[in-house]
Amino acid sequence: MRYSSLSGTRVIDLTHYIAGPYATKLLSDVGAEVVKIEPPAGEGGRRTGPLPANARDLDRGGLFAFLNTNKFGVTLNLKHERGRELMFRLLDGADILIENFAPGTLARMGLAPSDLLARFPRLSIVSISNFGQDGPLRDAPLDDLTLFARGGWTFPVGEPDRAPLTPPGSLIQYVAALYGAIAAMQSLFARDMGLGHGQHADISILEAGVSTMIYESVAFQYSGALRVRAGKRFGVGPFMIVTLECRDGYAGLHCVTDRQFESLCELMNRQELVKDERFCTALQRMVNNDALLAIVEPFFLEHDRVWLYREGQNLKIPMVPIPSVAEVLEWEQLKARRFFETIDDPVLGPIRVPGSPLRLSSHRGAPSRPAPRLGEHNREILGGRLGISDRELESMRAGGLI
Amino acid sequence: MSTMVERKLRVVDLAMGWAGPLVGQMLAEMGFEVVKIEDTLRFDWWRGSLSLADRDLRPIERSAVFNSANRGKLGTTLDLSSPRGVELVKRLVADADVVVENYSPGVMKRFGLSYDVLSAINPRLVMVSMPSFGSEGPECEARGYGNTIEAMCGVTGLTGYHDTEQRYTLSNALGDPIGGLNGTFAVLVALRERERTGRGQWVELAQVEAAVPLVADALMEYQLNNRIPHPIGNRHPSHAPHGVYQCAGEHGWVAFSAPGDDRWRAIARVLGIEGDARFATESARKRNEDALDAKITEALRDKTADEIAAALIAAGVAAAPVYSAPEVMSDPQIQARDFFVPIDRAIVGTHLYPGAVAKFSSTPLVTDRPAPLLGEHNRVVFRDILGMRDAEIDALEAQGIIGNEPRE
Numbered sequence: 015m016r017y018s019s020l021s022g023t024r025v026i027d028l029t030h031y032i033a034g035p036y037a038t039k040l041l042s043d044v045g046a047e048v049v050k051i052e053p054p055a056g057e058g059g060r061r062t063g064p065l066p067a068n069a070r071d072l073d074r075g076g077l078f079a080f081l082n083t084n085k086f087g088v089t090l091n092l093k094h095e096r097g098r099e100l101m102f103r104l105l106d107g108a109d110i111l112i113e114n115f116a117p118g119t120l121a122r123m124g125l126a127p128s129d130l131l132a133r134f135p136r137l138s139i140v141s142i143s144n145f146g147q148d149g150p151l152r153d154a155p156l157d158d159l160t161l162f163a164r165g166g167w168t169f170p171v172g173e174p175d176r177a178p179l180t181p182p183g184s185l186i187q188y189v190a191a192l193y194g195a196i197a198a199m200q201s202l203f204a205r206d207m208g209l210g211h212g213q214h215a216d217i218s219i220l221e222a223g224v225s226t227m228i229y230e231s232v233a234f235q236y237s238g239a240l241r242v243r244a245g246k247r248f249g250v251g252p253f254m255i256v257t258l259e260c261r262d263g264y265a266g267l268h269c270v271t272d273r274q275f276e277s278l279c280e281l282m283n284r285q286e287l288v289k290d291e292r293f294c295t296a297l298q299r300m301v302n303n304d305a306l307l308a309i310v311e312p313f314f315l316e317h318d319r320v321w322l323y324r325e326g327q328n329l330k331i332p333m334v335p336i337p338s339v340a341e342v343l344e345w346e347q348l349k350a351r352r353f354f355e356t357i358d359d360p361v362l363g364p365i366r367v368p369g370s371p372l373r374l375s376s377h378r379g380a381p382s383r384p385a386p387r388l389g390e391h392n393r394e395i396l397g398g399r400l401g402i403s404d405r406e407l408e409s410m411r412a413g414g415l416i
Numbered sequence: 417m418s419t420m421v422e423r424k425l426r427v428v429d430l431a432m433g434w435a436g437p438l439v440g441q442m443l444a445e446m447g448f449e450v451v452k453i454e455d456t457l458r459f460d461w462w463r464g465s466l467s468l469a470d471r472d473l474r475p476i477e478r479s480a481v482f483n484s485a486n487r488g489k490l491g492t493t494l495d496l497s498s499p500r501g502v503e504l505v506k507r508l509v510a511d512a513d514v515v516v517e518n519y520s521p522g523v524m525k526r527f528g529l530s531y532d533v534l535s536a537i538n539p540r541l542v543m544v545s546m547p548s549f550g551s552e553g554p555e556c557e558a559r560g561y562g563n564t565i566e567a568m569c570g571v572t573g574l575t576g577y578h579d580t581e582q583r584y585t586l587s588n589a590l591g592d593p594i595g596g597l598n599g600t601f602a603v604l605v606a607l608r609e610r611e612r613t614g615r616g617q618w619v620e621l622a623q624v625e626a627a628v629p630l631v632a633d634a635l636m637e638y639q640l641n642n643r644i645p646h647p648i649g650n651r652h653p654s655h656a657p658h659g660v661y662q663c664a665g666e667h668g669w670v671a672f673s674a675p676g677d678d679r680w681r682a683i684a685r686v687l688g689i690e691g692d693a694r695f696a697t698e699s700a701r702k703r704n705e706d707a708l709d710a711k712i713t714e715a716l717r718d719k720t721a722d723e724i725a726a727a728l729i730a731a732g733v734a735a736a737p738v739y740s741a742p743e744v745m746s747d748p749q750i751q752a753r754d755f756f757v758p759i760d761r762a763i764v765g766t767h768l769y770p771g772a773v774a775k776f777s778s779t780p781l782v783t784d785r786p787a788p789l790l791g792e793h794n795r796v797v798f799r800d801i802l803g804m805r806d807a808e809i810d811a812l813e814a815q816g817i818i819g820n821e822p823r824e
Binding site for chain 2 (some may be wrong): 019020075080094100150152155160167177179180182183193200207208211218221231232236245249266310334336350353366367368372376
């Protein structure tokens with residue numbers, strides 16, 4: 015879904031893989047004009063998975079097709095003088111430049127942020143990098159596995175008698191992308207509500223991840239209690255938040271308040287437990303958590319996920335089935351809300367992708383445009399916008415510039 | 417240095433928990449004036465969450481997480497079940513720019529504070545509502561928290577070890593920060609549009625929808641290859657080694673991986689386990705992964721996670737100790753960039769809180785102000801913003817419409 019809230023806002027996108035492209039996607043989905051500039055060979059994200067089995071000559075994987083909807087695709091070799099010159103012309107009149115190169119890369123290309131800010135006073139630059147633009151580890155290698163570990167996400171998850179458990183996928187990249195999109199908006203507010211000029215925002219993906227760990231970082235200082243792996247439990251505390259096996263999979267139980275506990279007892283038809291002195295307060299339920307789990311676990315094992323979800327929620331207990339991604343895609347609630355959007359991708363065919371989570375009352379929203387093919391909008395942007403003739407575009411192509 | 421927004425923009429923050437309050441906090445960091453309104457009867461329930469601090473402290477003021485997610489706000493209370501309380505909300509909204517709320521669907525309407533009512537008072541108002549599963553749809557009444565949203569968006573189904581079926585909840589109630597970040601973005605987008613059109617609008621943000629993009633890769637794998645990915649835990653579909661390995665010390669674990677033979681040779685050199693033919697190629701390492709992991713673990717037995725990570729990084733390998741919270745906070749990189757900010761807050765004293773993730777060169781975010789006590793700014797807000805006389809405010813207090821104590 016594409017809204018037009020930010021119509022008139024121009025973003026130059028020098029990003030690759032996930033953290034940068036998701037940031038600019040958030041902006042393009044709400045109507046900013048995002049011109050994605052790639053090297054003539056394309057950004058690395060085009061060739062990362064998931065790819066269809068036996069895929070050949072694709073200029074995109076499935077994730078790329080999602081992360082780059084509603085953007086314009088232009089190729090430009092920024093190592094050439096002419097490429098940089100065209101880049102400057104695109105930046106002239108742009109509001110935001112977003113990049114997620116390794117720190118120092120822009121400067122080596124002759125596009126140092128301080129020079130760009132001096133040359134284009136209304137431009138703001140959002141830089142997203144692993145460790146940020148300074149600090150002793152700035153240039154150290156980091157991937158999702160080690161980002162989760164260093165950022166404190168891995169330590170408290172998993173079985174006590176096994177290794178700490180790495181979270182799935184690239185979750186922190188998305189967190190950093192959200193900070194990036196917000197920073198882009200913030201710089202527009204600052205520019206237009208007093209400051210009068212653009213500025214540079216430096217976002218560390220590591221710090222973005224750490225910012226979400228307040229149950230650990232802040233709570234630890236308050237209590238002195240180190241949160242360690244607690245298996246299927248969500249930590250140890252005056253609550254029972256736990257992921258339990260049931261007849262056909264796993265379900266989540268969130269039992270915190272006395273009222274939720276009373277409802278749980280009603281659901282299990284074990285009302286006598288409400289008055290049981292082992293469980294009658296949240297604190298007692300924490301102390302006697304093992305005894306309580308020994309009662310709850312067999313109950314879950316006897317029931318199906320959907321039954322537990324429906325009956326538990328009827329009693330106002332925040333219980334949930336643990337869906338697979340296939341079930342998320344078919345979930346009635348999201349279907350009724352038309353959340354997933356079908357995009358007729360020119361390479362992959364029809365695909366269903368998450369729509370914008372923003373429902374804006376002033377818009378109906380238009381269908382999303384698929385992610386651009388490599389250089390798809392060279393003519394439209396370089397020709398239409400900058401006035402480069404078809405003949406010159408052809409010679410640029412021959413010369414490896416686009 | 418100036419704050420980010422120089423013109424006064426006001427937020428009426430009716431949110432509770434983490435996701436909703438994070439929005440107001442991020443706006444406060446920009447210089448918005450954020451008036452948090454708590455119901456005197458049903459104050460922000462996060463005040464009672466994880467209150468494991470000193471039990472002699474006042475229970476509703478010692479929550480580490482509440483105090484983390486409400487920094488820089490003005491704290492007020494109002495009895496939202498009384499006509500007078502609702503009227504005062506409306507008076508605050510009349511001159512506000514933003515309302516943020518995350519009540520269950522229908523609650524704002526029952527208060528008489530639906531967007532229709534509020535926008536009639538203030539057509540420039542931007543209101544963001546953040547229900548868990550949406551304000552409509554067959555399951556919109558279902559209750560959700562950070563963890564349950566994390567489950568329903570598909571993350572929990574992917575969280576587990578490669579060789580067992582048990583699923584795990586992450587430790588940070590991921591749905592909450594994701595909801596809060598999206599909510600902040602929503603406010604800024606709608607305000608930006610207002611600059612152009614002059615009109616406010618209502619933005620509905622179903623928190624679970626904000627979190628579904630986190631599993632986009634698995635959604636695409638399912639659609640393109642008709643395969644539902646099983647959790648892979650500490651392993652990788654094609655690389656080995658790739659994992660979390662035990663080192664010396666009580667909590668000593670280190671994470672690293674070898675994407676490709678060059679990295680593997682660097683790892684083997686650092687660990688002193690070169691030359692084993694079983695591990696010569698990636699496919700061989702993948703085939704013999706259990707033996708490989710055992711050999712690595714053996715080699716790490718007397719080494720600390722810090723020294724191994726440093727040696728591997730020096731050899732060009734992505735590596736990291738598996739840090740606990742205090743280790744994250746004392747990490748030289750985190751410290752060099754002053755990421756954590758000390759804040760002195762009444763009742764609990766001085767602690768470090770996460771600071772600005774986006775570091776701005778001209779107008780830094782303001783992150784060093786404490787979270788309010790319950791009703792701490794009642795007098796300031798009702799006198800200075802609404803222009804009420806002290807006697808009127810005294811009367812509100814006497815009637816229990818405002819207060820600094822939770823009402824039974």
